Amino acid sequence: MATQWKPLIEKITSELVKSLLVAAWFMFLTFPLMVIRVHPLERTIEWRWMNMIYVGVGSFFLSFIWRYLMERKDGGNSKEEGDTWQKRVGLRIRSDKRISLSGLIAIGIFIFIFPFIFSSYQTQIMITALMYVMLGLGLNIVVGLAGLLDLGYVAFYAVGAYCYALLNHHFGLSFWMALPLSGALAATFGILLGFPVLRLRGDYLAIVTLGFGEIIRLILENWNEFSFGPSGIAGISRPGFFGMELSLQEHTVYLYFIMIMLVVLTVLVVSRLRNSRIGRAWIALREDEVACQAMGIDKTKTKLTAFALGATWAGLVGCIFAAKTTFINPASFTFMESAMILSIVVLGGMGSIVGVILGAFVLILLPEYLRAFSEYRMLAFGAAMVIIMVFRPQGIITGIRQRYEFHRNTQKGKAR
Amino acid sequence: MDYFLELFLGGLTRGSIYALIALGYTMVYGIIELINFAHGEVYMIGAFTALIVASVLSLMGMSGFSLLILAGLIAVIYASAYGYTIEKVAYKPLRQAPRLSPLISAIGMSIFLQNYVLLSQTSDFLSFPALIEEFEFMEPVSHIMRSSELVIVLTTAVVTALLTLFIKFSRIGKAMRATAQDKTMAMLLGVNVNRVISVTFIIGSGLAAVGGVLISSHIGQINFYIGFIAGIKAFTAAVLGGIGSIPGAVLGGLVLGWTESFATGYVSSDYEDVFAFGLLVFILIFRPAGILGRTTSEKV
Amino acid sequence: MNKTQPALEVKGLTMDFGGLRALDHIDLEVRQGEIVALIGPNGAGKTTFFNCITGIYEPTKGDMIIHPRGKEPVRLNRLKPNIVTEHGLARTFQNIRLFQKMTVLENVMVARHCRTKSGIAGAIFRTPKTRKEEAEMVEFSYGLLEKVGLAQYVNELAHELPYGAQRRLEIARAMATEPFLLLLDEPAAGMNPKETNELDKLITKLQVEDKLAILLIEHDMKLVMSISNRIYVMDYGSMIAQGTPHEIAENPNVIKAYLGEAFDA
Structure with missing residues (x-):
């Protein structure tokens, strides 16, 4: 009897010891920063011993979960199961017209009545979330499909925003005139910046785009004659509605519907691109650059189209951002903004449209509605990026590839 | 002439700090080909640890040279522990993953650590005690060079020399070089690659902490964000010199330091960071292998 | 000849x-x-x-x-x-370099890239020309898969194929460039x-x-x-x-x- 239980008891003890060691290690590691708090001016020191206990208990339990997930990942079975489950549901929704149609109608009705049943404040938040959906989908073209890690995406967002703000300030150009211009200008910037840097290897590309992003922000901050420096540009016009005067609330509802329209447009465009000749070239490039070239695909041109298209979307959203807040300054375009958009794409699932939409809602709405959480938002984003990469690199939702059906005698392929 | 000399020495000081941080980037990159984004954060954590320890010790009545050494030592130990832990948590599980995965994980780790310090300490600037006192013999030249600058330059020189000797002659140093050349081959020859990687992170982080303590004491204030900018600049230095090369990191650091110093001194001080980032972009586009680096081609 | x-x-x-x-x-x-x-x-x-x-x-x-x-x-x-x-001139690789996360058919379709020309606008608006080209591409690629004996795998992801089949897919992919x-x-x-x-x-x-x-x-x-x-x-x-x-x-x-x-x- 005793011998039967021995391995189990040994296993439990060893696991406990492991977790205790991890807990002790993290208590040591976080000791100076989490426990001691120096107030240099008053020359006093605050000792926060409770934090040490939190860290100890927290890491003790988390280390079990970590090891469990690690084992599961190495085993690989359960992950595959989860994926096929997701794949089945995805395929079923796609194949069954009734489910997808009724689902779409329900979502459509909800979207339509949203601004009328919720407050103006809620609608504002929803507009922000939708803006990040668009930004996420745009960056998804670059990172998720083409596999180019762009850490300076916010630069194109800034280009779009300043394009509208300056044109409006100097020449009184309307939102609807400026929207396509912002997109086009951002695309031009994308091509100009992309041309020299896109032949660089993945990790160097990441750093160069990060550098470009910072350069653009610093120029906006310092070139006062051009961009009005850190004080920014105020009094930007909201979108016009056939020359009618709108109240602030009406403006919010109007902007909400503009955003819904643009998001629908974005989803349509991205999903069509994804299963097109260009889209397949992007994915092939992401999967294997050498093989992709050997199959006759022009590497530079393909990368450039992805880069420019991604930039276009950032430019469009930038223009909307300027119109929504009516005030912009360089502080809105820091690296943290790029990092946030990137974490939306990573969390949602690189290459997956549904995933990115879900990721944007989770990352933008959660901190808004859980106020207590908002302080910890960037902390959680950072942790989520590491955890997702370690345990589920494909993100919440795995991108499903297009399937084709063949009938042997006719050999005709039908996409579905 | 004095102005030129002042800029030259200022550049030398900055460059030394960049070099200290760049060494960590270059060593890690040499071994696992990863841009360790969180490295700048380790530097920042080193500076914070030193600040906290120094404050506690000075309230206990300690001062002077022994305070500097003790605070610095504890900062180095802690930074190394952080570096070690970061590698184990965020990079080790991703050894076999596609190239982008560890890079994204590194960015996540960097954001996490910044906010960890922001939340556990403060978002404001904290004033850092001047741990390095003014030496008497420096008085005649104090208008162009401060004592802390002398300490920074000398420390960097000594540390780099020690590191070079360590990598050249110690057992683990040789194992590091072997791993950098060919990981699989090193493994076959009985090198414990995991241990080599851990040691690389520990040493690199320790060096960053040395830089953190010195520069904080020199400038006199720190906040949670200093690691980000310093990190990118040090990475620039590493690339500038040729990533993977230790003398290259030092050379790159100095070149970057001088570029910044002279550009802000003679051109415009508003665009200090633009010069650094501009140099980074320029170098990556026109000579990605750096000054001392060699070009590598992918195996097909 | x-x-x-x-x-x-x-x-x-x-x-x-x-x-x-x-x-x-x-x-x-x-x-x-x-x-x-x-x-x-x-x-x-x-x-x-x-x-x-x-x-x-x-x-x-x-x-x-x-x-x-x-x-x-x-x-x-x-x-x-x-x-x-x-x-x-087309080639295969010694250490199989397929596009792992794409389907078998897509792997072949990618290689049609240099023999087709629809662009971004065509993809976004799904013009008749693009649709025709796409259909031809599917048909051509399927024909190649039949030739190398992989027709039953069309919708599988490339990395899920057995080893020998992956080698044959590499050949089909190279053939798609004509x-x-x-x-x-x-x-x-x-x-x-x-x-x-x-x-x-x-x-x-x-x-x-x-x-x-x-x-x-x-x-x-x-x-x-x-x-x-x-x-x-x-x-x-x-x-x-x-x-x-x-x-x-x-x-x-x-x-x-x-x-x-x-x-x-």
Whole structure:
């Protein structure tokens, strides 16, 4: 009897010891920063011993979960199961017209009545979330499909925003005139910046785009004659509605519907691109650059189209951002903004449209509605990026590839 | 002439700090080909640890040279522990993953650590005690060079020399070089690659902490964000010199330091960071292998 | 088609890596519709040779010329890999380089890229022209998959395929670029005898039905001897012999080079 239980008891003890060691290690590691708090001016020191206990208990339990997930990942079975489950549901929704149609109608009705049943404040938040959906989908073209890690995406967002703000300030150009211009200008910037840097290897590309992003922000901050420096540009016009005067609330509802329209447009465009000749070239490039070239695909041109298209979307959203807040300054375009958009794409699932939409809602709405959480938002984003990469690199939702059906005698392929 | 000399020495000081941080980037990159984004954060954590320890010790009545050494030592130990832990948590599980995965994980780790310090300490600037006192013999030249600058330059020189000797002659140093050349081959020859990687992170982080303590004491204030900018600049230095090369990191650091110093001194001080980032972009586009680096081609 | 016309001419090809000479004045010729094997011990420089011809490496010296059927000859030096492919030279890789996360059919469709032209606007608006091109692409690719015997896998992801099937998918993918000259880098590596036998038939079929010229690197001597019209032998970056399978089997230099290492054929 005793011998039967021995391995189990040994296993439990060893696991406990492991977790205790991890807990002790993290208590040591976080000791100076989490426990001691120096107030240099008053020359006093605050000792926060409770934090040490939190860290100890927290890491003790988390280390079990970590090891469990690690084992599961190495085993690989359960992950595959989860994926096929997701794949089945995805395929079923796609194949069954009734489910997808009724689902779409329900979502459509909800979207339509949203601004009328919720407050103006809620609608504002929803507009922000939708803006990040668009930004996420745009960056998804670059990172998720083409596999180019762009850490300076916010630069194109800034280009779009300043394009509208300056044109409006100097020449009184309307939102609807400026929207396509912002997109086009951002695309031009994308091509100009992309041309020299896109032949660089993945990790160097990441750093160069990060550098470009910072350069653009610093120029906006310092070139006062051009961009009005850190004080920014105020009094930007909201979108016009056939020359009618709108109240602030009406403006919010109007902007909400503009955003819904643009998001629908974005989803349509991205999903069509994804299963097109260009889209397949992007994915092939992401999967294997050498093989992709050997199959006759022009590497530079393909990368450039992805880069420019991604930039276009950032430019469009930038223009909307300027119109929504009516005030912009360089502080809105820091690296943290790029990092946030990137974490939306990573969390949602690189290459997956549904995933990115879900990721944007989770990352933008959660901190808004859980106020207590908002302080910890960037902390959680950072942790989520590491955890997702370690345990589920494909993100919440795995991108499903297009399937084709063949009938042997006719050999005709039908996409579905 | 004095102005030129002042800029030259200022550049030398900055460059030394960049070099200290760049060494960590270059060593890690040499071994696992990863841009360790969180490295700048380790530097920042080193500076914070030193600040906290120094404050506690000075309230206990300690001062002077022994305070500097003790605070610095504890900062180095802690930074190394952080570096070690970061590698184990965020990079080790991703050894076999596609190239982008560890890079994204590194960015996540960097954001996490910044906010960890922001939340556990403060978002404001904290004033850092001047741990390095003014030496008497420096008085005649104090208008162009401060004592802390002398300490920074000398420390960097000594540390780099020690590191070079360590990598050249110690057992683990040789194992590091072997791993950098060919990981699989090193493994076959009985090198414990995991241990080599851990040691690389520990040493690199320790060096960053040395830089953190010195520069904080020199400038006199720190906040949670200093690691980000310093990190990118040090990475620039590493690339500038040729990533993977230790003398290259030092050379790159100095070149970057001088570029910044002279550009802000003679051109415009508003665009200090633009010069650094501009140099980074320029170098990556026109000579990605750096000054001392060699070009590598992918195996097909 | 005239079987004496050249398809690929390589003259004095030399490749240095730093101080190391990987290829030393290599001469090689493949004629139209001919199957030529390139053999030699590991590290002899065979894959380097392929990488030079396909534009992945830039050789130090030498000339590489292809003669597409019914077109002017093309000098390959300094051409980018995708341009080389456009001129009708396609290849497979020794260490399978499929697009893992794409379906089998998509892998082949990607390779139609340089023979199709619909752009971004076409993709966004799904113009009739784009739809027609897309349908043709699907049909063409499916036909190729049937030819290499992978029709039942169309919607599987490439990395889910068995090993032998992945090698055949590489061939189908290369064929989708409509080459007149196909380079196969160890197509039989890791295959069992049954799979190798099928591969033998497939390569012969490509030669007969598609009138392809084929240059292959291979270690499986049985396969090499049975399908090649001619054989080249490399060792230490130099060409040490060439001739018919029969001549090569008797060549003392070749035997010596191969006895240096384990001869597994």
